[in-house]
Amino acid sequence: MESRKTQLSVGIFVVLGFAALLFLGLRAASSSVSTGEETYQLYAKFDNIGGLKVRSPVKVGGVVVGRVTSITLDGEYYEPLVEFTINKDYDDFSETSSVSILTSGLLGEQYVGLQPGFIDDSMGMLEDGDYITDTKSAIVLEELIGQFLFSQGEG
Amino acid sequence: MIEMIRNIGRYTLDTIAGAGKSLLMLFGALAGKPQPAKSWPLFIQQMYVVGVLSLLIIIVSGLFIGMVLALQGYTILIDYGAEQSLGPMVALSLLRELGPVVTGLLFAGRAGSALTAEIGLMKATEQLSSLEMMAIDPLRRVIAPRFWAGFVSMPILALIFSAVGIYGGFLVGVQWLGVDDGAFWSVMQSSVDWYDDILNGIIKSLVFAFVVTWIALYKGYNCTPTSAGISSATTSTVVTASLAVLGLDFVLTALMFG
Numbered sequence: 505m506e507s508r509k510t511q512l513s514v515g516i517f518v519v520l521g522f523a524a525l526l527f528l529g530l531r532a533a534s535s536s537v538s539t540g541e542e543t544y545q546l547y548a549k550f551d552n553i554g555g556l557k558v559r560s561p562v563k564v565g566g567v568v569v570g571r572v573t574s575i576t577l578d579g580e581y582y583e584p585l586v587e588f589t590i591n592k593d594y595d596d597f598s599e600t601s602s603v604s605i606l607t608s609g610l611l612g613e614q615y616v617g618l619q620p621g622f623i624d625d626s627m628g629m630l631e632d633g634d635y636i637t638d639t640k641s642a643i644v645l646e647e648l649i650g651q652f653l654f655s656q657g658e659g
Numbered sequence: 660m661i662e663m664i665r666n667i668g669r670y671t672l673d674t675i676a677g678a679g680k681s682l683l684m685l686f687g688a689l690a691g692k693p694q695p696a697k698s699w700p701l702f703i704q705q706m707y708v709v710g711v712l713s714l715l716i717i718i719v720s721g722l723f724i725g726m727v728l729a730l731q732g733y734t735i736l737i738d739y740g741a742e743q744s745l746g747p748m749v750a751l752s753l754l755r756e757l758g759p760v761v762t763g764l765l766f767a768g769r770a771g772s773a774l775t776a777e778i779g780l781m782k783a784t785e786q787l788s789s790l791e792m793m794a795i796d797p798l799r800r801v802i803a804p805r806f807w808a809g810f811v812s813m814p815i816l817a818l819i820f821s822a823v824g825i826y827g828g829f830l831v832g833v834q835w836l837g838v839d840d841g842a843f844w845s846v847m848q849s850s851v852d853w854y855d856d857i858l859n860g861i862i863k864s865l866v867f868a869f870v871v872t873w874i875a876l877y878k879g880y881n882c883t884p885t886s887a888g889i890s891s892a893t894t895s896t897v898v899t900a901s902l903a904v905l906g907l908d909f910v911l912t913a914l915m916f917g
Contacts, residue, residue, distance in 0.1 A: 507700065514706045517714060521815030524822035525857075531844065532750050532825055533851040561849075 542592035543570065544632040548603050549583045554642025555614045556605055562588050562616040569594045572616060588616065597630045598623045604640035614642060681877040688802040688876075701804035709770045709805070710812030714819070716769055717762060721820040724757060725749060725827025733836050742838050746847030749828035754851065754860045755916070758821035760908050763867035766813050767900035771875035774805055775896040778879030779889035787880075802876050809872030810865070817864035859915045866907060871900045 553575060562570040570590035578585035600621025607614050621627070621638075630636065728749045736742045778801065781787050787797040825847075832838045851857070875896045882892035 507704070510707045511703055513711045514703050517706070517711045517812070518815065520714075521818050524815075524818040527822045528754065528818065528825070528857050529853060532754070532847055533853045533857055 543589045544592060544595060545573070546588045546590055546630060546632075546634055546636055548586050548588070548636040548639050549578065550586060550605065550639050550641045551583070552641040552644060553584045553586060554605055554607075554644055556586065556616065556642065557614075560613065560615050562590065562603075562618055564594070564618045564620060569618065586616070595629070595631075596623075597621070598627045599630060599634075600627060600638065601630060601636060602638035602640065603636050605642035607643070677877075677881070680881060681873065684798065684802065684877055684880055685806070685873060687796070687798040688806055691799065698799075698804055701800070702807055705804045705808035706812055709774070709808045710815065713766060713769045713812070713816060716765055717816045717820050718823050720761065720765060721758075721823035722827040724761065725753065725824030725829075726831045728752060728757075728824070729828035729831040729836070733832060733838070742832075742836075743842040743846050745828070745832045745838050746843040747850040749832070750825050750847045750851050751856060753821045753824040753828075754856045756908070756912070758817045758824065759860055759863040759867055760904060762813060762817040762820045762864060763871055763904035763908075764901050766809075766816065766868070767871045767875070767897055767904065770809065770812075771871050771896050771900050772893045774809070774872070774875040775879035775882070775893045776889060778802075778805075778876065779882040779884070779892050782880065782882060783884035783886070783889060785884075802880065806872050806876055809875070810868045813868030813871065814861055814864040817860070817867075821860065855916075862915075863908065863911050866911060867904050870903050870907060874900045874903060 556572060556575065558572055558575060560572045561568045562572065570588050572586055573589045574587040576585050576587075577583065597618070598621040602619045602621065604617050604619070605614055606617045729745060732745050732748045733742055736744055736748070778787075781801065787801065790797045790800060829843065833840050833843050878892045878896040878899070882888045
């Protein structure tokens with residue numbers, strides 16, 4: 505039966521193709537993002553966001569707890585407003601928490617570092633839609649060099 | 660001087676006539692009422708010839724290209740202490756560019772030339788005319804199953820190529836050169852996107868599959884029915900299809916990632 509053998513090998517070929525797609529989708533691409541995990545939004549205003557991008561990670565002590573979902577200019581002074589989507593598993597940050605924009609490595613991508621604040625009876629917890637007020641902007645290398653040159657000139 | 664202008668004119672007319680004829684061929688093959696009961700076995704047979712028989716060269720070249728990418732990337736990235744970016748480098752170059760393009764080129768050489776030669780020989784030995792004599796449309800009987808087989812099997816081949824290439828990069832990068840296993844996959848996962856990279860790669864390979872198969876079938880169907888004609892049609896298939904793949908790749912890349 506020649507045609508049965510042909511059908512079998514074509515079947516194996518197509519299955520191989522699906523296996524390759526599955527491998528690429530699950531192993532090579534980020535499959536966990538935008539799945540049905542429960543999340544909540546936080547906002548923060550910065551003076552300067554440097555090279556932060558949408559989908560940059562939000563980390564607490566190096567652990568990814570969420571991602572940047574939008575970056576807009578807000579208010580009459582055009583301050584950059586960054587929206588984070590944080591995993592619902594981590595919803596116990598106090599109002600004194602602070603965020604700063606950090607760089608991974610010397611030349612790496614920029615990410616948001618979230619520093620949990622102290623917890624006190626009088627402190628509320630951050631909830632969906634809250635603003636984090638304590639923010640530190642990105643360090644821009646050109647400004648640093650400029651300050652350095654300026655201080656050299658004075659001395 | 661007038662001779663030269665006349666040549667330009669003839670060349671232009673030939674090109675336009677060729678484009679029209681190839682469109683008519685494609686339309687004649689694909690338009691009309693589908694007859695699944697009759698065409699399904701023909702399609703499976705062609706899937707075997709076009710797809711399964713190309714599998715070996717795709718897997719072997721995918722493995723080696725992935726391994727070479729990892730090796731070359733490692734020697735450069737290690738200078739910056741960024742060898743953990745090896746995973747995304749290998750995966751992105753395979754998914755976005757090398758997977759669809761190299762598969763398209765290999766497919767033109769392996770399957771496209773075979774299609775052209777087969778149909779050209781059918782024409783030279785007047786099998787196509789005999790089919791017409793028996794009131795069987797050769798476009799629907801011969802061209803259509805080959806077209807669909809090429810159109811379906813090349814994207815599958817490109818996916819297999821990318822997957823095998825990433826595995827080859829993993830073999831060289833992690834098993835041989837000692838990049839950290841977890842970093843290799845997790846950095847890759849954080850930078851490869853399902854829509855931007857995988858889906859756009861599949862769209863690219865679908866476009867290449869369409870173009871390569873179409874060129875191969877048209878060159879065979881339209882060849883001069885002599886042995887010299889068949890050989891020049893086969894050569895022209897490989898050259899034209901490869902150039903079309905490379906040119907279209909630039910356009911598609913500019914549209915998708917530009």
